[in-house]
Amino acid sequence: MSYPEIPDISRLSVDTRGAEIVDDVTEDKDSRGIYLPFHTESVSHIALDIGGSLAKCVYFSRTSRRRSSTASSKSTKSTNRNSPPPLQPPPSPKPNGTLTPNILKPISNDACTPVSPLYSSGGSYFDVQSSSHSDSAKIRPGFGSHGRSKSKHIPGGQLNFVKFETEHIEECIDFLRNLIDQSANVNDVSLDQMRASIKIVMTGGGAHKLGDVFEDQLKTAVAKEEEMECLITGLQFITTIPKEVFWYSDELVYSVSHKKQKKTILPQEELPRPSPNPPQFSVSFDKPTEFEYPCLLVNIGSGVSIIKVNSDGSFERVSGTSLGGGTLWGLLSLLTPATSFDEMLALSETGDNNSVDMLVGDIYGSDYGKIGLKATTIASSFGKVFKKGDNNRKKEFKPEDISKSMLFMISNNIGHIAYMQAEKHNVDRIYFGGCFIRGHAATISTLSYAIRFWSKDNHGGSAIRSPSPPPAAPPKYESYTFKGRELKIRLESFHPLWAHYLWNASRVFCNYLINNNLCKGKSVCELGAGAGLPSLVSALEGADKTVVTDYPDEPLLNNLRINVGECLEENAQNKIKVEGFVWGSDIANLLAANNGNKFDILILSDLVFNHSQHNSLLKSCKGLIAQGGQCLVFFSHHRPHKAKEDMGFFDKAAEEGWIVERVVEERVGVMFEEDTGDEGVRATVHGFKLTL
Structure with a gap:
């Protein structure tokens, strides 16, 4: 028996009108879904990014209305998200909804939904063009150029996200096996039909290493995509979605309080070196479709890759560092009782790095005003840990303080390297991405603050340009x-x-x-x-x-x-x-x-x-x-x-x-x-x- 052809993954229009993050469905904020109430395009594949530390999985489950989170909210009401979670392995993730096999979607050329470039409601279509079908390493903006969807079905669905430690990749395979089995059962098709109707699309270093393993064990087709090309295509896509690309700066504050001025340019201020508690700058958002060339993409995973995207859309990896999320995870695994990256971030939120880091005040006794250093400025990360002749001193340091110091150290270093590459390549727009960031305020703030300091406010994390700032306005x-x-x-x-x-x-x-x-x-x-x-x-x-x-x-x-x-x-x-x-x-x-x-x-x-x-x-x-x-x-x-x-x-x-x-x-x-x-x-x- 032959089955309908799987839709070409190289051209998939995503309708983002009314898109929203589904909060409170899970305690793991990285696993919250994205509800797409108007999306109709067929999605018959599972996306998988296997990195050195984490394997990230995304799949689309069909629904015509937003899932209720009431039950989940009740069960997690007493959970404090700001305190460290119990130091124990998290439960194995379970599928949220099921896949819809392509075999259930009959071809219908006359029942179709037009694809428009933009919608006044704030969402948009974005035409994803797979890198494997390109002749060169370029990205081409596009908005639904093929015009019509081939299939007719109920609009609405949810993008589901789940992650696994790469070290335990068998858990990911088991999860996908259960998802495929449940989907076949719910849709009343055979397991063979279900497997033939879907495809796993993989990227990351693990795609080359483990692609055959997934294909053999799950008995379904596997397509491999180049990681860097996926990153750039994804960056272009995310810039079309409202309030997804943002930066921490004072610009929003200044524009609100100076509405009569045509240009919202920040007053110049002397900034100290990255401090142990960087100010929480206001959040400003890029407008959708405001993607600009040239730019740098700083992708922070286990390690760090810095990619320059040129004016013609071509790109190249220009730098990177081995000191990334894997470094933080590895060192904190040795130095604290935390067993997961999320636990380490939770520990850092309640820590005080002053007990671990050597500050300017520890050396000079006060500010060092002559060169613009405040007493609270970090002079040496982990500088207080070493003390000659005191073998018991290490017992004095709390896991929370160690976690915060390490987070600042890694983040400041990445921010500094990103700035130097922006200067070297004459680029004034820097995008930070990757699983290391995961919406953690201290991480975002530290990266942004480091860029502000080293660049004298001429660059910013994600996007800031301030050529000739006017003097500060009066109070x-x-x-x-x-x-x-x-x-x-x-x-x-x-x-x-x-x-x-x-x-x-x-x-x-x-x-x-x-x-x-x-x-x-x-x-x-x-x-x-x-x-x-x-x-x-x-x-x-x-x-x-x-x-x-x-x-x-x-x-x-x-x-x-x-x-x-x-x-x-x-x-x-x-x-x-x-x-x-x-x-x-x-x-x-x-x-x-x-x-x-x-x-x-x-x-x-x-x-x-x-x-x-x-x-x-x-x-x-x-x-x-x-x-x-x-x-x-x-x-x-x-x-x-x-x-x-x-x-x-x-x-x-x-x-x-x-x-x-x-x-x-x-x-x-x-x-x-x-x-x-x-x-x-x-x-x-x-x-x-x-x-x-």
């Missing part, structure tokens, strides 16, 4: 009325830590403090204060002592001191102190500012959006709160699709023994009109009280 002021008196709150003209806004939550916070007469005679500490409005009102309300804190960045702290001087009378000024503080670090200085005592009231205004810092915030709060004290947390869901992650702060607090009580819910208006998401959600300020 701006916002007003708040305190009992008939206008307080003029000075704001930074822009700041990577968002201190250039007077947030709605801070205004509602102040009203709550005043209306409930909470501050008189109390000690107050504000974390992540920004411009410090709630702290100023606390002092005006008669707080016995107020300590206002934010990240130890001098312009930020100086702005707080200016607000204290301009908004408070001398008597109140004597009862308030500005301190630099990194969440989760030593609280001794903050307690010393309150005569060695803990605080009656803790203020957290618009901080819970920083999901990776929930653990550190709660650690600091627990150390700072006095017996019988209260921690007040006010915020808005500026990103409605991340509301659950925002609320994860309170789930974690409850797990740690805090009593959580909602005290405020007030609609006040949106901060950013141009943002997406439900306006009612973005316009509402929520207030919670936490007590122990």
Whole structure:
């Protein structure tokens, strides 16, 4: 019996209209699917990329509606994604949905869906042209040039992602065998028919080494594709999808606050060498189809390959390094109890590399201002580990601290090499990709920060070009009325830590403090204060002592001191102190500012959006709160699709023994009109009280 021909994988149109990541289906964020509600093109193959450390598998399962994640959400509700997971092997992955064999898709030339170049709804079609059908190493942009789909079927489906350790590749083979078996059963076809109707398309080094093994054991066709050509084709594809290519920079902040200016060019600032806690720059997105030549693609897997894509679409590997994700994984496997890459990243999120790395302050005792080095700058990665004659010193280092130091070391090195190659080849656009990044904020931030420093802001991770920056804009002021008196709150003209806004939550916070007469005679500490409005009102309300804190960045702290001087009378000024503080670090200085005592009231205004810092915030709060004290947390869901992650702060607090009580819910208006998401959600300020 003959079966219909498998659709040519060299030309596959992907309809990305309405595409969305399916959150909360799995605890493994790398295995979240992509829902494609309008995709109709036949997909009868499984994609497999086998690298030195991981084998990554992608397959498409047909569905006409988005899968519900309710059940999964219930089962994982108590899981804290910011804390290290249990140090034990993860369970074997199971197929999510089934394949649809090509035998069930009859050819229909008259029932077809036109393919348009772009859609106003924000999605697009992208015509993938397989590298194995090219005569030269070039990529050719295309948008559905073949015009019509050959098959008719229900639109909608999901791209499913799953990964395996290459060392245990037999688990991947077992997974695919189960997927094929289940698909045959669900579609009511024989196993032979199912195998004949699909194809495994492989790339990566393992495709050459293991291709025959997959073909023999799974009894299905295997096609091998060249890795570098797949990388470039994939890069071109991903640039057509909204909000998939992004960079960490100040540009979005500057453009919002300077809408009347035609060019959104960043003010030039002196940047220190990559620091142990690089600022969390705002996220800016490329517009779809904004792919530009020439550029560099820095693909970070087990090792690192740096590929230059030329103006004519040709490409070449120009550099690389053996110090990549495999290095991090290997060394941390020796130095920590973690058994997977995800566990290592989770450890790094709660670590403090200051106990492992030698800083400039450890050598000079303070900043080395003459050459622009701050005391907190890393002078030597792992520089504190070696100490002559002390054989027990290694026992003092925590796995979390080691993980964070190693992550910074590898990421900074990659960023530096990428910058040097961009300079050498006169390229001002750098794309970072690869499984090493995996959406990890500290990794992305460190790569971006390294590029910013070494290039003096002329390059950026993913895309930044700033030829002739204008001088910094003057500070701006916002007003708040305190009992008939206008307080003029000075704001930074822009700041990577968002201190250039007077947030709605801070205004509602102040009203709550005043209306409930909470501050008189109390000690107050504000974390992540920004411009410090709630702290100023606390002092005006008669707080016995107020300590206002934010990240130890001098312009930020100086702005707080200016607000204290301009908004408070001398008597109140004597009862308030500005301190630099990194969440989760030593609280001794903050307690010393309150005569060695803990605080009656803790203020957290618009901080819970920083999901990776929930653990550190709660650690600091627990150390700072006095017996019988209260921690007040006010915020808005500026990103409605991340509301659950925002609320994860309170789930974690409850797990740690805090009593959580909602005290405020007030609609006040949106901060950013141009943002997406439900306006009612973005316009509402929520207030919670936490007590122990």
